[in-house]
Amino acid sequence: MDLNTRGVVNYLLLPISGVFYALSSMRRMLYRIGVFTTNQFKVPVVVVGNITVGGSGKTPIVIKLVKHFQQQDKKVGVVSRGYGGSHASGSLLVDVGTSAGLSGDEPLLIAMQTGVPVMINKDRSKAVYDLIEQCQPDVVISDDGLQHYAMGRDIEIAVVDGRRRFGNGFYLPAGPLRESQSRLNEVDFVINNGAIQAGEITARLEPKFFVNVLTGEQQPLDFFIKKVCHGVAGIGHPQRFFDVIKHLCAILYRHKFKDHHPYVDKDLAFDDEHPIIMTAKDCVKCSEFANDRMWYLHVEVNLSEDFLTKLDAKL
Numbered sequence: 001m002d003l004n005t006r007g008v009v010n011y012l013l014l015p016i017s018g019v020f021y022a023l024s025s026m027r028r029m030l031y032r033i034g035v036f037t038t039n040q041f042k043v044p045v046v047v048v049g050n051i052t053v054g055g056s057g058k059t060p061i062v063i064k065l066v067k068h069f070q071q072q073d074k075k076v077g078v079v080s081r082g083y084g085g086s087h088a089s090g091s092l093l094v095d096v097g098t099s100a101g102l103s104g105d106e107p108l109l110i111a112m113q114t115g116v117p118v119m120i121n122k123d124r125s126k127a128v129y130d131l132i133e134q135c136q137p138d139v140v141i142s143d144d145g146l147q148h149y150a151m152g153r154d155i156e157i158a159v160v161d162g163r164r165r166f167g168n169g170f171y172l173p174a175g176p177l178r179e180s181q182s183r184l185n186e187v188d189f190v191i192n193n194g195a196i197q198a199g200e201i202t203a204r205l206e207p208k209f210f211v212n213v214l215t216g217e218q219q220p221l222d223f224f225i226k227k228v229c230h231g232v233a234g235i236g237h238p239q240r241f242f243d244v245i246k247h248l249c250a251i252l253y254r255h256k257f258k259d260h261h262p263y264v265d266k267d268l269a270f271d272d273e274h275p276i277i278m279t280a281k282d283c284v285k286c287s288e289f290a291n292d293r294m295w296y297l298h299v300e301v302n303l304s305e306d307f308l309t310k311l312d313a314k315l
Contacts, residue, residue: 003054003176004167013174021171024147024179031149039125043132044139044154044315049146051183052176055236055259056161057193057301059106059281060205062143064301066114068308069139077137079127080107081144082120084260091130094118100285105260106143108284124151139315146187147178155314156187159203161237162195188314189307194240201307205299207244213283213294224249224277230270232278234261245277245297257282265289 001009030036046065050056062078069076082092085104094103094111095118107118117135121127124145131140145151146158160166167176184190192200210219229249233241234257246252253274257267263285268276276294278286283296 004164006168010168010170010174014170017171017174028149037150038152039150040152041128041132043137045128045142045152046139046155046157047142047145047153048157048159049144050159051179052166053172053178054176056159057205058159059109059143060299060301061159061191061203062141063110063113064303065141066116074138075136076116076139076141077131077135078110078116078118078141078143079124079131080118080120081122081124082107087120091119091121091127093134094120101262105281105284109281110143112284124148157189157191158184158187159191159193160200162192201304204302206302208298208300210295211298212292213286213290213296214292221248224275226250228274230255230274230276232268232276232282233257234282235259235279241279
């Protein structure tokens with residue numbers, strides 16, 4: 001079902017969406033009036049989340065913020081739910097040797113690209129407590145978690161997909177909304193991933209180079225410009241990735257997988273010798289069966305210095 005359009009199925013699900021909206025609104029109110037407890041921490045917590053389901057580009061922004069604070073000689077830690085991983089209870093400290101099948105792809109990607117400790121737990125507050133106790137960070141960043149109101153936070157950053165925005169405008173399950181669009185008026189910053197919108201900070205994903213999944217070899221963006229390639233994406237919005245790499249290949253065969261897809265070798269066993277290009281998030285799940293035809297596109301987020309200065313001032 002397409003959450004960006006208003007088809008028959010979307011309308012049929014609207015009564016359930018009404019129940020979802022009522023329950024989520026009541027839950028937030030109970031946190032506001034103190035019936036439910038919000039945990040507070042001795043170090044600042046920055047939440048990077050969104051008000052919709054599906055990929056909006058949060059994780060690359062988390063990585064950018066981690067590196068920004070690292071440049072200030074701050075010790076940074078990240079917490080995550082570990083969606084897609086098999087870890088079921090308690091906290092797990094993720095490092096570069098952790099299996100993606102255990103931790104989930106996004107926590108492992110953050111650990112690999114930044115070197116910071118990443119703590120996963122379905123109970124985000126417990127993840128923060130355990131991260132502080134074990135690693136003594138100066139600042140904690142939560143990858144997602146805007147709606148986890150039991151976890152106190154000092155700064156809220158909401159990320160909006162610049163193209164899809166809020167889809168069909170319906171609440172789950174008829175649409176992509178977790179919360180009302182008015183929730184954006186309450187956060188500290190709204191980052192627009194991929195477009196320009198008044199009152200929002202523009203973020204752009206910039207391709208930098210290709211990396212061979214097996215060898216770590218790096219090649220420039222024009223390396224495949226005259227070659228036929230397979231494009232592989234198991235992310236929330238694969239079309240964004242394909243739109244980028246289609247200009248970097250002569251011909252691109254597209255292969256879409258569901259978000260957080262647990263890859264096995266047969267998924268990428270194509271009947272030819274063409275290069276395979278995937279996202280960094282995909283490649284962390286392919287290391288056990290990687291071959292020298294597999295590459296990922298390394299991208300970095302461009303955020304304005306003005307935004308980073310304002311962020312620092314709020315901490």
